[in-house]
Amino acid sequence: MKNFTYYRPTTVEQAVALLDNKWGPVELLAGGTDLHDLQKEYIAQPDKVVSLNGIRGLSGIKASGSAITIGANTKLADIAENSAVRKHLPGLAEAASQVGGPQIRNMGTLGGNLCQRNRCWYFRDEHVPCLLRGGEKCLAINGENRYHACFTDSYACVMVHPSTLAPVLIALAAKATVQGPKGKREIELSRFFQAPAKADEREHVLAANEIVLSVSIPIGSKNASYEVRHKQSYDWPLVQAAAAFDLKGGKASNVRIVLGHVAPVPLLAGDAAKALEGQPVNEETAAEAGKAAIKGAKPLSQTGYKLQLVQVAVKRAILTAAGAKKYWQV
Amino acid sequence: MATTWPKQRRLIGTDIPRIDGADKATGHAKYSYDINRPGMLHAQILRSPHAHAKIKKLDYSKAAKMPGVKAVHVIADVGTELFYAGDEIFALAADTEEHCLDALRAVEIEFEVLPFLVKEEDVYKKDLMTAPPRGKDRKNLLPGSEQTKGDVEQGFQQADAVVEAFYGVNVCTHQCLESHGLVAEWSDNDGRLTVWASTQAVYRTAQALAKEFGIPQENVTCITHHMGGGYGSKFGPDIQGIVCAHLAKKAKRPVKLMLNRADEVTCGGNRPSAFGKVKIGGKKDGTITAYTVDCYGTPGIGASRSVNLAYLPYVYEVENYSRKQDILRLNAGSARAMRAPGHPQNCFLTDSAVDDLAAKLGIDPTIIRRKNLPKSEGQGIDWDAVKNKIYNDEIDIALKLSDWKKKWHPPGKDNGKGVMKYGIGMALHTWGGGAQGNPPNECTVFIHRDGSVTARSSTQDLGTGQRTVTAIVVAEILGLEPREINVKIGESEYGYSTGSGGSTTCPSQAPAALKAATAARDALFAKIAPKLGVKKEDLEIQKGFIVAKNGKKTPWKKACSLIGMDTIKGEGGWSSVLALEEPGLSNRQVGGVQVAEVEVDTETGVVYCKHIVAVQDCGMIVNKLCCESQVAGGVIMGVNYALFEERIMDRQTGRQVNPDMEFYKLGGIQDIPRITVHMYDMPERGVIGIGEPPTISTAAAIGNAIFNAIGVRVPIAPFTPERVLAALAKKGGN
């Protein structure tokens, strides 16, 4: 691990002032479950590491009548176990409770989860020239890509965005509050992520000197997350779907469906949402939405199987959100 | 008088918790990785990033001046050809692991990058001659020659049904939780070397290091008190151990070199792949009339076969067969022995085909299994005489424990409503597991005048419970409790022992302990009989007492106090040769039957393994509890082999993309099924080892259960959702 200087500021302003205006020389540290890994693998080589853990008020969960606000430094385990989150945002509680294992959830934070780097095996191997580390092309496109994207159009890098909280938060129309040198601003989570294409881009749109303070999530919708996992312990999903909608008179409205682990960004599945909009929720309509969700997919050599999984995940997320019988459980 | 196992056994064959269990659970037990010596340095190895390359330039002057660096060691100099991504080049030792890793990255190195092959199927397209030379030959493809028996054509003509299919298992790696490596320390005054090694062969490791440094063997001590898994991949100091000792010598400081996870996975050994075309024919009554297999597998840069060709078809007796395997040498880490080398592959290539044949014949596959079991020959306790009975009995037990009659259904039929399909499948295995050693494995038992007892052997406990086995045997003979025996193992100074390979440790060590304890007991009797005023022949041991024929009982401690100033010593040895001369103490060859139950989500292709029934014989059971956990451990490894583990090589970079525990998948708690173990006890056979057999048939049984659930074969393991979905799609939806 390259040597670095460690800072532990006590205010957001101090922290922002320590940051650089380009990516690389300075990294923020929350739980460290991703950053320290990257440092040990010589992928991240910051000169300065700025801890958020000395700043008061960055963690905690507050519920109001219309929204739940979660501090960026809140641990994933706390999100998974919070009673308001479980009651109003079962999709988020489910996603948080499925992350990694207990150690990861007890250290990992919401801010770190949203800002974590991707898990592509080429990106994380210091010995190969990954596009995101200055290489000429994305090695996954013609390489080993079974866990990569199946929506690939226009993406120079075909990793999948790792966060399983992000699809749910986008489906729930959450907003992040961030702070930079010019003060605070709000970003809708649906605009928070981007597909990086070169070394000085991240998986999100923040500037290198901005800090996520909190995420605010409207409540009131039916919501759920469904992950298709190869292993049931300690694994990433192969495909994830998050669904949120209002259910009035048995019909779904304001439908939002977001796919995870299918593209370099969490993917809003507009066609799927449209298919369900105004429909009663049942196995048939949920399956129709699933079918619509794969429109526009362009799988890689080894990700064709994900198209089937997307359809199933969407169907099951919708049925779970509506509280329907889980037909897949015996 | 020949030694025998006691007729009445108080401890042997019962459930005895490991005597070191609490130490392990509390962290008291120190593994090699835990050893930290005063002033110790940390070392790591710089490896080839390329799958095939020549070193053009190697300049470590900057690295040697990096903070904390104390010693450097060149493994492969300029001009050396490197044959896989992971091949060792250079090592250094520094005061901290971080300094060491930073310094390695300061080495200036240039390569001439050469062509390479890292995927099996590519070898058949074009042999690039990129394998390490054997003589002058650099061929990647070593074609196998066909072995035949009987008349295969005629066999297929006699068949009522014939199945032809392609099956395969991918390369998987040992993934020892404690990686390979050791701590080396030289004493400056007398040139003695002590290593704390993670090894399955304590004695042999000391031997190899003595040879490397040209010093007398008694000047090298290898210590392995606790060991975090080897599975066949840790039989000597290895290159990293030798390099570590060199660095320690140069730095005049103790050095620790344990492989990091990526190196462990890419360089620490692997179980080779096996893919092949199988053709099997059979009659309605279940008789297999012919079997042919034409397969290939890769040992990486090694050159060994990946199946055990002499055992193909596996377990079953088939009149007509032919078999052949090509060896595909790739620019990837070398295969090493891995828990029953060749057998899981053999089992997969045979037992999968058996179930496909049964489906075509429209019969329960158990009929084929029973019909073609090896027939017993002769009488007595040896394998040939008992094999048919063992398999038949074990099949009966497995059918009962799994409720097979109720649960089995024709493949893909009556398999449950909805998308989740239930299936059940079986597979059979066999393994040797006899005593080893020439000279014999040694054990020494000391009885001290305070009543304490020490049992000593250089053997190692890989986690199999050997320490407890020795304690049980000695305690049985001396009328004590296992915990009262001070077992000292895992130091090369404690006499000669063989490495723990081939499931040979228990059958080699238990009789040696028996002989040593018996000799110690007899020496004790001889010593104290006059003081008790009786003849030594008139003494015997009862729990906690020494009892004379006249009825006089002397408590153990009191009796030992009569030893005087001496210490009583008994020695015992056991070997493959002695095992033949004195039958009944140990034996060789076991069977084993496993049944798997699965649920398959036919929409996602995810397989949930719900239950494994494992019926296993091992001759005389020494510790039932440990045997059962050994079987459970084997099953867990088999479940992983079936569902998760796969080394993934990249054709572009020549590197393994998943040298980790993230995408090299290993099941966690929720992925492990309920495991029902039944130990089939045959004390009359003597002790047989079962370190390896319980892992052999699990994957094939799971494959058959999946076939039973969904009615279509998933031919390649691991059975990932992707492969299950592909098979379902081929079948034409569900």
Ligand SMILES: Cc1cc2nc3c(=O)[nH]c(=O)nc-3n(C[C@H](O)[C@H](O)[C@H](O)COP(=O)(O)OP(=O)(O)OC[C@H]3O[C@@H](n4cnc5c(N)ncnc54)[C@H](O)[C@@H]3O)c2cc1C
């Ligand atoms: C084995 C394993 C399994 C996992 N499985 C999953 C999974 O299934 N689903 C999933 O979503 N995740 C998974 N993760 C990832 C895990 O969720 C993240 O590692 C964790 O959430 C990161 O949080 P952290 O606080 O430790 O972040 P850190 O490692 O401290 O930081 C991560 C990144 O975020 C930046 N950062 C942190 N906080 C802020 C902030 N407030 N503002 C701006 N930038 C910030 C840091 O600078 C750094 O670049 C897994 C991780 C592991 C190791």
